Amino acid sequence: MTALTPLDELWLTEAVRLREEHAGLLDDEEANRRARASGGDLQTRIKHRALWLAERDGMRKALHHWKQGARLALIGLAVFAVVSGAGLAFAALGDGQAPVNVFWALGSLLGFNLILLMSWISGVLFAGKSTAGLGRLWLWLSEKLARDAQAAQLAPALILLLQRKRLNRWLLGTCVNGLWLLALLSALTIMVLLMATRRYGFVWETTILGSDTFVSLTRGLGAIPSLLGFSVPTEAMIRASGDSALSIENARQAWAGWLVGVLVVFGILPRLILTALCYVRWHVGRRALALDVNHPGYVELRERLMPSSERLGINDAAPAQLHAVQTGPAASQSQGALLLAIELDNQHPWPPALPENVTDAGVLDSRESRRTLLDQLTRFPPARLVIACDPRRSPDRGSLALIAELARCATATRIWLLPAPDGQILDADRVDDWHRGLQQLELNWTDNAPLTWLESGHD
Structure with missing residues (x-):
């Protein structure tokens, strides 16, 4: 697809605004976060947000x-x-x-x-x-x-x-x-x-x-x-x-x-x-074309894109549908390897022994920890990312949306479906639900610890 001209960028920004006026606000948590990370004045951030939403939604x-x-x-x-x-x-x-x-x-x-x-x-x-x-x-x-x-x-x-x-x-x-x-x-x-x-x-x-x-x-x-x-x-x-x-x-x-x-x-x-x-x-x-940042539709975005103080926590409802993970940052823009886990209980010893060049991002178990990590990954995207999940939990829409958002911050991502703790057996139907959900996101998963791939980039 050809690159966007300055007129195209303004055009798409206006189209997103009109769409939100008629159909209500879009699921824009990740778009707002990326726009804040991009920096610049309000018009630049509004355009960055709109272009990300336009790319995601097919506009x-x-x-x-x-x-x-x-x-x-x-x-x-x-x-x-x-x-x-x-x-x-x-x-x-x-x-x-x-x-x-x-x-x-x-x-x-x-x-x-x-x-x-x-x-x-x-x-x-x-x-x-x-x-x-x-x-x-x-x-x-x-x-x-x-x-x-x-x-x-x-x-x-x-x-x-x-x-x-x-x-x-x-x-x-x-x-x-x-x-x-x-x-x-x-x-x-x-x-x-x-x-x-x-x-x-x-x-x-x-x-x-x-x-x-x-x-x-x-x-x-x-x-x-x-x-x-x-x-x-x-x-x-x-x-x-x-x-x-x-x-x-x-x-x-x-x-x-x-x-x-x-x-x-x-x-x-x-x-x-x-x-x-x-x-x-x-x-x-x-x-000489420019956005009218005083338009009510853009004034509402000012606090979200240029907040007077950073607020932590995710208050938006889960999206109505999931979007396949798009291509992450180019390899030249990312570096390092990162391991993290989502909502693990005490039955899983964590973290495992890691090579020296792999960083442990801990366990995401709160809105604050998710927001903080996403902000960091947006600014410093890793080359390889492994997300550990407990397949005993149901792969609800919110968890899959979080996995997709994390994966978009890395050049390459793998999902590690952890084995059941000693004495327990995984529910086959629930594991199948995980597989279907990850297929929808077009992400690879493994049942074995992908630490070799995380360390060197190959198996």
């Missing part, structure tokens, strides 16, 4: 699927834009059997585009937001193509995050103007190809307007294109084209150049400029 994978869906949706819209642009060109020029009415052709190529362009600009300038349907369609398609239940909060989280800096308009503006630019470029390409392979005649027609109106309109629209080198029909050509399509080659070329020039100047160039402007504003603005 990071859902983000990857959402972005894949966004790319597919954008590709689909781009294909639609290319096909639509080609359709505009065919509709404007026809099959060459009849003369082309230049102003009908111009209306076909630019009319709908100009109406939507004015609507988008008005929305940005006066309403302060972009109401582009194509942009909203893109977000909707992205969510549908993600096909991941964990992606439900991603689109709302992105919108809320971008609204703080009013970046929605620039992201959607880049998308919308870029798609229209692609459509107009497709129309220009097809139009040039048609003109290069077919003979077109150009006329203008009217019932109530005079020829002077069309002369002025044609010359006015061609003024800027002429500065860029596009040809403009002479006044005589314009007046003559009001009666019938001129067969003169120069007239055909002049009208063709005028039509292409008007499309470029009044269609393609505005969309190109707006696409570049929106992209630059989006690119610059996203660097």
Whole structure:
């Protein structure tokens, strides 16, 4: 999976906050502990906590699927834009059997585009937001193509995050103007190809307007294109084209150049400029994105992530489900070997004789001892960890959750299911429960003392 960008980290943090607002607080004891151990300011700790929860609960994978869906949706819209642009060109020029009415052709190529362009600009300038349907369609398609239940909060989280800096308009503006630019470029390409392979005649027609109106309109629209080198029909050509399509080659070329020039100047160039402007504003603005740490959802985390005094003890209820142990710290980040036990009684002599390079962490039999050890392991993760358990006890959900949390702090972990004390026999059903629970956590276990592996890393 690709590395997260700064925007992705903020995005996932907002998604976790929205999820907790709708479904209640997540089981975050370990996430809070790791965030406190990571240090930094409140925003850094909030992000660290959220990213750990997102990784654990599958939201990071859902983000990857959402972005894949966004790319597919954008590709689909781009294909639609290319096909639509080609359709505009065919509709404007026809099959060459009849003369082309230049102003009908111009209306076909630019009319709908100009109406939507004015609507988008008005929305940005006066309403302060972009109401582009194509942009909203893109977000909707992205969510549908993600096909991941964990992606439900991603689109709302992105919108809320971008609204703080009013970046929605620039992201959607880049998308919308870029798609229209692609459509107009497709129309220009097809139009040039048609003109290069077919003979077109150009006329203008009217019932109530005079020829002077069309002369002025044609010359006015061609003024800027002429500065860029596009040809403009002479006044005589314009007046003559009001009666019938001129067969003169120069007239055909002049009208063709005028039509292409008007499309470029009044269609393609505005969309190109707006696409570049929106992209630059989006690119610059996203660097200034940050969490609103004064939001009530984050204010509640302040005491847990930056406590004024350290509290010991675990007060949260056991999680509703267990999560498989993820990869622990890399070998380069850990060192040493550690042996510990969970809730042993006096019938088990403890600790056993240990090699010199193995440390005894004692027996975890209280909330305080668990919290203290977890804090230490987070800061100084061991390379190898053995957790001794008494299989006479039931493997309840809390014990398995603690084992999983301990195992995530070590590079490699083994579970030692201790033999029964002299004169006692282990309950086979209870041992099977331990095996099933450890299989769910994807942890290895042994009935024999794994001290050789603990000392040297192999058996």
